[in-house]
Amino acid sequence: MAFTLSIYPWVYVGKYDNNWSGDFIEQEHLSPEEESALPADELEALHNRRNSFPDLPLVNYTSQYGLGCFEGVKAFPQKDGGLKVFRPGENAARMARSMEGLGMPGVDTELCEKAILGTAGRNAELGFTVKYDPEWEKDSFLSAGSIYIRPFSWSEPGIGISLSKKPWLVVVNTAVSAYFSGDNFNAVTTDMIRATPKGTGWIKCDANYVIPCLAKNKAVQAGYMEAIFLDAEEHKYIEEGSSCNFFTLMKDGTLVTPELGDTILPGITRKSIITLAQDRGVKVEERKLALEEVLSEGAESFVTGTAAGITPITSLTHEGNKVSFGKGTPGELSMSLLKELKGIQYGVLEDRFNWMVSVES
Ligand SMILES: *Cc1c(COP(=O)(O)O)cnc(C)c1O
Numbered sequence: 624m625a626f627t628l629s630i631y632p633w634v635y636v637g638k639y640d641n642n643w644s645g646d647f648i649e650q651e652h653l654s655p656e657e658e659s660a661l662p663a664d665e666l667e668a669l670h671n672r673r674n675s676f677p678d679l680p681l682v683n684y685t686s687q688y689g690l691g692c693f694e695g696v697k698a699f700p701q702k703d704g705g706l707k708v709f710r711p712g713e714n715a716a717r718m719a720r721s722m723e724g725l726g727m728p729g730v731d732t733e734l735c736e737k738a739i740l741g742t743a744g745r746n747a748e749l750g751f752t753v754k755y756d757p758e759w760e761k762d763s764f765l766s767a768g769s770i771y772i773r774p775f776s777w778s779e780p781g782i783g784i785s786l787s788k789k790p791w792l793v794v795v796n797t798a799v800s801a802y803f804s805g806d807n808f809n810a811v812t813t814d815m816i817r818a819t820p821k822g823t824g825w826i827k828c829d830a831n832y833v834i835p836c837l838a839k840n841k842a843v844q845a846g847y848m849e850a851i852f853l854d855a856e857e858h859k860y861i862e863e864g865s866s867c868n869f870f871t872l873m874k875d876g877t878l879v880t881p882e883l884g885d886t887i888l889p890g891i892t893r894k895s896i897i898t899l900a901q902d903r904g905v906k907v908e909e910r911k912l913a914l915e916e917v918l919s920e921g922a923e924s925f926v927t928g929t930a931a932g933i934t935p936i937t938s939l940t941h942e943g944n945k946v947s948f949g950k951g952t953p954g955e956l957s958m959s960l961l962k963e964l965k966g967i968q969y970g971v972l973e974d975r976f977n978w979m980v981s982v983e984s
Pocket of ligand 1: 695827831863865866867868888889890891892893927928929930
C-alpha cells in the first residue's frame, strides 16, 4: 500500500486521567485544492506541522521503551456516495486489549470508535477525502484508494523503567492508494523471530514491529515481496508475514490459517476472511501450520491485513528452495475472496454481516 504522510487536518487527541476524555482538533490547513497547488517544500512543511503535537511529551515510555500500541483502520468511499469504515468496533476493542496488555489503562472503546468515525467524517466535510471512482470497478477495486485511519497511544512523560498510567490516544487520517502496484508476489522465510511464547506477539504494539521491519527490508532487498516468520521454538511452523496473517488453501480444498495464541496477532481481516470462506462452504481450519505441509500440499497462499485486504503469495522460498503455488499466479480462491471483501467494503456488494459503519461529523 502506498502510504502517504499527508496527515489530514482533523485529528483526535484523548487522554486518560481517571477516566477517558478528549477533543477533535482542526489543525492548520488550506482547501485541498489550494494545498495541492502549493510548492512541494511548502506542502511538506504544512504536513510536518500537522504531524506535530506540541502538548505531547517527547521523552516518555513510548518513545524510549516502545510502550505504545496502534491500530490500522480504513474508510472506504461508497458507490452510493457515502464514506464507511470497516469494522471500527473491532479495532477499538483490540486497541483497548492491546493497551491493557502493555499494562496501561485500556482506551474507552466507545470513545475510540467515535474518534475513528469522527475524524474521517470531519475531514470529508472539509474535502479531505477520497472520492469514489467507477473506474475502480473494472479491476474489482485492486487499484482503488481509501482513507487510512491510525489510532495510537502515547504515554505521559517518563524515563525510569515503568508503565504508562495516563496514556493519550491520538487518531490521525491519511490517504492511501492501491496496494497492488507490481506483480511480485514472491515470499521468503526469514530466520529472524517475530514473536516468542509468553511475549507480546498477540498485542498490536510498536515493539513487535522492530524485527518485521528488519526482516521485510532484507526480503525486499533480495527481491521478494514479503518475509514469512516461523515459530520461535521449533522453526517449523508458519506464523505470520511481516504485518499480516497467513493462509494456505490445501490441495484437498481446506483453507488453513495458524491458530490464535500468544504469538499470533488476531487480525480483523483474518477473522473476516474466515467468515467469508465458511459462508461459501469452504472448510476452514485454525491450527498449527507446518512449513513442510505448505510447501508440499499448498495450492494457494495469501496474507491478510487492513493494508491490502488479501495479498496473494505465488511462491515461497525456504533456504534457497523456491516452491510455486498452483500456476505461480494469484490463486482463484484468493482473488475471489479479495473481490468479495472489496465489494463489501466499497458498497457494491450487500453488507450482509453488517461490517460497514458510516463516518460521523
Ligand atoms: C495489524 C496486524 C495484522 C493484521 O490485522 P488486521 O486487523 O487484519 O489489519 C497482522 N499481523 C500483525 C503483526 C499486525 O500487526
